Amino acid sequence: MNKTTEYPNQTDGVYEIKSAGSGTKTFVLWREVVMAYASPAIMAGIGGLVTADKGLQLGALTTIGGTSAFLALMLGLWLRSRGGHKGWIIGAPHLVVVGLFALVGATFGLFAAWATSGLLEIMIPSNHLAWVGRVWIDFPLSGFIASTIVTWRWRLAVTTNFSSKRRR
Template sequence: MPATKDRPGRSRATPRPFVLWREVLTAYAAPALTAGAAAVATGQRDLAVAAVTSIAGTSAVVAFLLGTWLRNGGRPRRWTTALPGVVVTVVLAVATTGAAALLGWFAARWLPAHAPLLAGARLERLRIDLPVSAALATAVVTLRWRGSAARRTPRPTAREDTR
C-alpha cells in the first residue's frame, strides 16, 4: 500500500484530545489577533482595545467555564452526548449568548450610573462584543469537546446493537 493512502478504517488523522488550557488559550488568542488585525487595518483604536479586553476576554472566560462544565460531565451529561453535536452546540450557544447579552446590557446601563469614570462608547460595545464572543467561543469549544468525546467512547458495532 502506498505511503500516501490512509489505512483502512481511518478516514482522517486523529485530532488532539480536548485539553482545557489549550482551548482557553486559543479562545483568547484567536479573537485578539483577528480583531486586533482588523483594528490596525482600519485604524480603529477602540476596536484594538476591545480586541484584547472584552472580545478576547469574554471568549476565554466562556471557553474556561463551558469547557470545565463539559469536561466534568456536563450535568446532566446524557443530553450532551445523546443529542447530535450540532443540536448541543446550538442549545449551549443560545444559552451563553443570552447570558452574555444580559451581562453586556447590564454593564452598559448600570456601570455608567455607578462608576462615572467608566462611561463612554467602550461600555456600549459590550452589548455586541460579549454575546458575539460568547457565541463563537461556545461553538468552537462545544464542537471540539464533542469531537474528542466521540473518540473516547467507542460506538457499538452492528453486532452489539442486535442484542
C-alpha cells in the same frame, strides 16, 4: 537467536510517532481557553488594523478576548465535570448541541453586557468609558464564539473517546 530479541532496542516506545487518527483525542482545558482567547482577539485585531479603529484594536485584547477566555473557562469546567453525565449532550446530533450552546453563550454575553453597562451607569453616571458602548456587541459575539469553539472541540473529544471504547 534473533538479534532483536538478544539486544532489545532501548528506545522502543520512547520516540513513537502516532498517525493523525491513531490516538484518542483529549480535551485539554487550558488549550481551549487559549484558543478561545486568541481566535477572536486576532480576528478583531486584524479588523481594527484594516479599518484603523483603535477601539476595536483595544477591544480585541480586552473585552473580546477576555470575555471569550472567561466563558471558555467556565463552559469547559462545566463540560468536564457535568457534560458527560447529561445524556442528551452526547446523544444529540453534533450541530444541534453546538448550536444550542452557541445560543446560550450569546445569551449569557447579552446578560453580561446588560449587567456591566447597568452597573457602570450606577457607579459612573457620566459614562465616560468608551468601551462600555462596545460591550453590547463584544460580549454576545465573544460568548457565541467561545461556546462554539469549546463545545465543538469537547464534543469531538468525547465522541472520539466514546467510539474508541465501544470498539474494544
